[in-house]
Amino acid sequence: xxxxxxxxxxxxxxxxxxxxxxxxxxxxxxxxxxxxxxxxxxxxxxxxxxxxxxxxxxxxxxxxxxxxxxxxxxxxxxxxxxxxxxxxxxxxxxxxxxxxxxxxxxxxxxxxxxxxxxxxxxxxxxxxxxxxxxxxxxxxxxxxxxxxxxxxxxxxxxxxxxxxxxxxxxxxxxxxxxxxxxxxxxxxxxxxxxxxxxxxxxxxxxxxxxxxxxxxxxxxxxxxxxxxxxxxxxxxxxxxxxxxxxxxxxxxxxxxxxxxxxxxxxxxxxxxxxxxxxxxxxxxxxxxxxxxxxxxxxxxxxxxxxxxxxxxxxxxxxxxxxxxxxxxxxxxxxxxxxxxxxxxxxxxxxxxxxxxxxxxxxxxxxxxxxxxxx
Amino acid sequence: xxxxxxxxxxxxxxxxxxxxxxxxxxxxxxxxxxxxxxxxxxxxxxxxxxxxxxxxxxxxxxxxxxxxxxxxxxxxxxxxxxxxxxxxxxxxxxxxxxxxxxxxxxxxxxxxxxxxxxxxxxxxxxxxxxxxxxxxxxxxxxxxxxxxxxxxxxxxxxxxxxxxxxxxxxxxxxxxxxxxxxxxxxxxxxxxxxxxxxxxxxxxxxxxxxxxxxxxxxxxxxxxxxxxxxxxxxxxxxxxxxxxxxxxxxxxxxxxxxxxxxxxxxxxxxxxxxxxxxxxxxxxxxxxxxxxxxxxxxxxxxxxxxxxxxxxxxxxxxxxxxxxxxxxxxxxxxxxxxxxxxxxxx
Numbered sequence: 001x002x003x004x005x006x007x008x009x010x011x012x013x014x015x016x017x018x019x020x021x022x023x024x025x026x027x028x029x030x031x032x033x034x035x036x037x038x039x040x041x042x043x044x045x046x047x048x049x050x051x052x053x054x055x056x057x058x059x060x061x062x063x064x065x066x067x068x069x070x071x072x073x074x075x076x077x078x079x080x081x082x083x084x085x086x087x088x089x090x091x092x093x094x095x096x097x098x099x100x101x102x103x104x105x106x107x108x109x110x111x112x113x114x115x116x117x118x119x120x121x122x123x124x125x126x127x128x129x130x131x132x133x134x135x136x137x138x139x140x141x142x143x144x145x146x147x148x149x150x151x152x153x154x155x156x157x158x159x160x161x162x163x164x165x166x167x168x169x170x171x172x173x174x175x176x177x178x179x180x181x182x183x184x185x186x187x188x189x190x191x192x193x194x195x196x197x198x199x200x201x202x203x204x205x206x207x208x209x210x211x212x213x214x215x216x217x218x219x220x221x222x223x224x225x226x227x228x229x230x231x232x233x234x235x236x237x238x239x240x241x242x243x244x245x246x247x248x249x250x251x252x253x254x255x256x257x258x259x260x261x262x263x264x265x266x267x268x269x270x271x272x273x274x275x276x277x278x279x280x281x282x283x284x285x286x287x288x289x290x291x292x293x294x295x296x297x298x299x300x301x302x303x304x305x306x307x308x309x310x311x312x313x314x315x316x317x318x319x320x321x322x323x324x325x326x327x328x329x330x331x332x333x334x335x336x337x338x339x340x341x342x343x344x345x346x347x348x349x350x351x352x353x354x355x356x357x358x359x360x361x362x363x364x365x366x367x368x369x370x371x372x373x374x
Numbered sequence: 375x376x377x378x379x380x381x382x383x384x385x386x387x388x389x390x391x392x393x394x395x396x397x398x399x400x401x402x403x404x405x406x407x408x409x410x411x412x413x414x415x416x417x418x419x420x421x422x423x424x425x426x427x428x429x430x431x432x433x434x435x436x437x438x439x440x441x442x443x444x445x446x447x448x449x450x451x452x453x454x455x456x457x458x459x460x461x462x463x464x465x466x467x468x469x470x471x472x473x474x475x476x477x478x479x480x481x482x483x484x485x486x487x488x489x490x491x492x493x494x495x496x497x498x499x500x501x502x503x504x505x506x507x508x509x510x511x512x513x514x515x516x517x518x519x520x521x522x523x524x525x526x527x528x529x530x531x532x533x534x535x536x537x538x539x540x541x542x543x544x545x546x547x548x549x550x551x552x553x554x555x556x557x558x559x560x561x562x563x564x565x566x567x568x569x570x571x572x573x574x575x576x577x578x579x580x581x582x583x584x585x586x587x588x589x590x591x592x593x594x595x596x597x598x599x600x601x602x603x604x605x606x607x608x609x610x611x612x613x614x615x616x617x618x619x620x621x622x623x624x625x626x627x628x629x630x631x632x633x634x635x636x637x638x639x640x641x642x643x644x645x646x647x648x649x650x651x652x653x654x655x656x657x658x659x660x661x662x663x664x665x666x667x668x669x670x671x672x673x674x675x676x677x678x679x680x681x682x683x684x685x686x687x688x689x690x691x692x693x694x695x696x697x698x699x700x701x702x703x704x705x706x707x708x709x710x711x712x713x714x715x716x717x718x719x720x
Contacts, residue, residue: 010528032532032692123605123689129432189686195605196688355532356608356691 007035012358014043020117020362021369027358034358037350039343044373052333057083057300058157060333065151067335068371070113073106073142074313076155079333081236082309082320083157086302095159095292096238097284101172102142102154103237104273104280108179109138110314111266111273114366118263119190121363122199127190134182137175144168157300159293169281176274183270191267200263201254204349204361208257214345218316218338219269220365223249223262230312242279244272259364266366269314301328315339315366335374339367405497409486416674417636422448424636424681431685455632458625463526466622470524475623475630478517482638484510489644490565492654492665503564504552507645508545511600514638515541521631522619533618536608536692543699544599544606550707551593554586554714555579555649568653572660578652585713590650592707594676597642599699601635603680605687606695643676644669 012025022043028036048063055063064079065072077099084091091099116131139149144165146154154161190196206216211224221228229246231239247268249261304326310319316338323332342365350361379398383390422437422444429436437444462471488503490496500506515538522534558579559567571578580590599606608618620631647653647669654660656668690698 008528010532032536119688123607124687125428126432126685129434133433190688193688195690198694199688199691354691354693356689 032354044369048374056328062153068368071106071110071314072152073102078311078318079320082307082322085307092291094290098160101280104276107273107314111270118363121359158296163292200259203357204259205255206257206349215341219265220342223265224257242276244276262364337371339371413637417633418448420636427681428685455629465526467524470520474517474521475627479630479634481513482634492662494662495666502562505562525622530619530621544596547596547703547707551589554589554710571652572655580650583717585710589710601638605690639677643673647672
């Protein structure tokens with residue numbers, strides 16, 4: 001006689017210690033095995049795109065900060081580059097170097113946060129605090145430059161709001177020298193830990209074709225073996241002046257495109273970003289003193305037109321589609337959020353896993369709800 | 375306890391008028407209270423030590439404000455828990471919800487009746503001491519399932535189910551590794567097992583045969599799972615299940631679960647040191663009082679290692695945990711039992 005069993009529908013979130021933000025996952029489980037996991041978003045929606053129609057172009061920059069609050073510099077950058085392309089502004093070289101330095105430092109900080117939360121999700125509490133210790137140093141650098149630790153409003157239309165402070169280059173170099181042995185420490189403590197490998201290898205496998213079909217970008221896509229990085233393939237700013245690698249997942253511990261690959265891609269990207277920052281600092285020091293902001297009128301009017309500007313944020317490709325009607329305020333700003341598309345593939349890769357796997361797969365996709373919901 | 379009654383009656387002749395059983399009963403209650411007080415203090419201090427150890431491992435300081443270097447934190451925390459509002463969610467199964475913390479605590483606490491702290495300091499000299507301890511600690515599973523089920527919360531239920539599977543599965547390697555030590559001593563009586571290790575550090579069971587050495591580690595790892603500590607802390611995985619089976623508990627009810635965990639850790643350390651590390655045959659002292667201090671010291675050292683492991687290692691998934699129990703630890707424990715038998719014969 002068969003026992004009558006039912007699928008259990010569980011709500012994971014919106015308040016949950018390990019859905020990175022206010023995300024609700026509707027799980028249909030059979031015991032521990034998950035048959036379906038549907039994300040239910042919108043808890044952090046703050047109408048940023050509608051607000052864009054009612055504020056001026058420079059006034060929208062703080063709103064971009066608050067979308068992906070972990071990597072705010074890159075959000076600023078994407079939006080500002082879009083506006084500058086519409087206005088055809090020539091940004092001074094000094095400002096371009098500063099932008100690259102800030103964006104890459106923010107990438108390091110964002111990936112450190114990813115590692116910290118991923119370790120926390122898998123049960124190892126200690127790497128969280130180590131990563132935050134490193135992040136503190138980056139946030140100190142940011143605070144010295146623009147006064148804020150998390151939402152910067154630093155990259156402005158035409159350049160950056162102010163020059164780097166005295167001693168920034170030395171402190172940044174000190175930090176980078178401090179960081180490399182720390183990353184090795186993380187590998188020793190956590191990345192190659194047998195338990196961690198067992199939890200993440202062969203879990204949440206994202207095949208190449210599925211990733212491309214769903215529009216997944218960033219380290220999540222690179223973890224599946226696709227070598228696509230906007231900094232290399234569609235260079236913006238002055239990324240073509242720097243020498244860096246694009247790490248991809250190679251299936252070292254399991255299959256290509258599993259959680260471990262995505263994790264490792266981000267860890268390797270920390271080292272690559274450190275390389276870029278070092279080169280940028282060296283080249284920045286050689287520059288003659290100059291302006292850090294092009295001359296733009298106070299009441300900024302953008303010529304009519306539309307532009308889609310995409311940049312490589314730590315979470316993937318962030319696109320700003322800006323439509324201008326020639327006035328002070330944008331007509332429409334549509335943000336193509338990387339975490340939104342990355343999350344859309346979640347229900348495909350989490351089918352058949354256990355609840356513990358759900359947590360780790362979600363962590364490896366590395367979403368920020370501010371980005372998804374805007 | 376029987377000896378103590380006789381001694382007391384001899385020294386205080388006015389007690390001869392009172393029936394023996396009454397004196398025995400009172401002494402048992404006093405003894406239980408003393409042990410309870412001792413355990414509560416040990417558990418509370420363990421919470422402070424855990425936070426300090428965690429802080430040191432995580433490049434931070436831990437509690438620093440309450441008292442000098444946070445030393446009074448372990449007093450402040452229970453006071454806070456006691457003063458909290460006693461919330462019972464509306465749709466819980468009331469009898470089970472209320473009873474569960476006590477059963478979990480009694481499961482851990484009851485085992486201390488059979489532990490000898492030194493030659494003279496013990497509650498009862500059970501001939502089946504270690505067997506009794508194994509049996510009593512199994513009560514904890516019932517309490518956990520009660521807590522998870524009655525909470526009317528799917529996540530608590532998950533935690534309880536995982537925990538039940540985990541604890542029951544890991545009892546087998548625990549029992550088998552204990553069996554290795556029992557075979558070496560020839561008795562289930564804890565006092566006799568410890569006495570069989572008298573005469574210096576080289577006489578401790580852990581150094582006496584390779585199978586006992588292995589059994590010590592097998593016991594330690596399996597009992598990490600019994601106590602629900604990382605890497606086996608799925609039932610209370612804070613990143614997955616909020617707090618597992620004790621999500622819906624707060625205040626004093628939660629305090630019972632919390633204390634039960636640390637008491638259980640101490641129990642595991644005590645059993646490990648009794649069976650394998652010589653019990654009260656300390657490295658230097660073995661007297662009636664100094665032996666007890668040695669015993670408690672060794673038990674606590676093992677507790678510190680548990681804390682160390684917790685803050686270093688990630689967590690196992692439920693199926694990996696089951697795999698480890700049934701396919702790794704149990705066969706190894708069987709091999710140890712057979713090996714020890716062969717070792718003793720040859």
